[in-house]
Amino acid sequence: AQTVTQSQPEMSVQEAETVTLSCTYDTSESDYYLFWYKQPPSRQMILVIRQEAYKQQNATENRFSVNFQKAAKSFSLKISDSQLGDAAMYFCANRGSNYKLTFGKGTLLTVNP
Amino acid sequence: GAGVSQTPSNKVTEKGKYVELRCDPISGHTALYWYRQSLGQGPEFLIYFQGTGAADDSGLPNDRFFAVRPEGSVSTLKIQRTERGDSAVYLCASSRDIGSYNEQFFGPGTRLTVL
Numbered sequence: 001a002q003t004v005t006q007s008q009p010e011m012s013v014q015e016a017e018t019v020t021l022s023c024t025y026d027t028s029e030s031d032y033y034l035f036w037y038k039q040p041p042s043r044q045m046i047l048v049i050r051q052e053a054y055k056q057q058n059a060t061e062n063r064f065s066v067n068f069q070k071a072a073k074s075f076s077l078k079i080s081d082s083q084l085g086d087a088a089m090y091f092c093a094n095r096g097s098n099y100k101l102t103f104g105k106g107t108l109l110t111v112n113p
Numbered sequence: 114g115a116g117v118s119q120t121p122s123n124k125v126t127e128k129g130k131y132v133e134l135r136c137d138p139i140s141g142h143t144a145l146y147w148y149r150q151s152l153g154q155g156p157e158f159l160i161y162f163q164g165t166g167a168a169d170d171s172g173l174p175n176d177r178f179f180a181v182r183p184e185g186s187v188s189t190l191k192i193q194r195t196e197r198g199d200s201a202v203y204l205c206a207s208s209r210d211i212g213s214y215n216e217q218f219f220g221p222g223t224r225l226t227v228l
Contacts, residue, residue, distance in 0.1 A: 043221050043222045043224075044219055044222070045206075045219035047217075091155050093155075099169075099211045100146065100161060100169065101148070101158065101217065104155050105155050106154075106155050
């Protein structure tokens with residue numbers, strides 16, 4: 001079974017600053033994918049960034065980057081130059097060979113102007 | 114349409130009633146997934162389809178829940194004898210295929226409230 005743990009129910013950051021959201025996971029599979037999704041009040045889950053477990057290089061998408069520590073089963077998200085539009089719930093998720101996503105409980109990010 | 118659509122956006126029903134929730138996936142996407150998101154939680158997997166067949170329904174909580182996708186496109190999630198504990202946001206997602214690399218695109222969800 002796969003589990004995903006997000007230990008920060010809420011985080012806040014000043015506009016233009018950097019924030020890091022934490023995620024740990026557990027899986028018995030060797031081939032899997034990790035994701036960060038953003039869920040604004042509109043409820044629609046939006047993919048922010050993805051990481052293939054077999055890749056050592058950390059994924060980067062513009063202001064978003066991850067710190068993937070495979071041995072520690074840690075997958076944190078760093079948001080640089082935070083913007084007001086980044087405010088949302090952020091979910092970490094794992095997908096293995098069964099194709100279904102397993103999500104954490106989420107972290108509510110507030111961006112202060 | 115450009116994205117996954119779900120109807121209705123909100124549904125209020127009374128305990129014991131039957132409800133149907135509809136999902137229209139992105140055109141051409143063969144894989145379709147249903148998730149349930151309870152208040153304060155992340156989405157939890159219910160079922161997924163590859164084409165018309167349910168490839169994995171291990172997440173359905175009990176036999177009151179059933180889903181169909183008769184023509185391999187639109188899917189309907191059906192809940193019989195609704196209970197207050199069924200209140201949640203039901204999310205649908207689709208992907209081009211079930212291959213591991215294929216991104217799941219989510220709809221806006223249906224918020225179900227059982228009174």
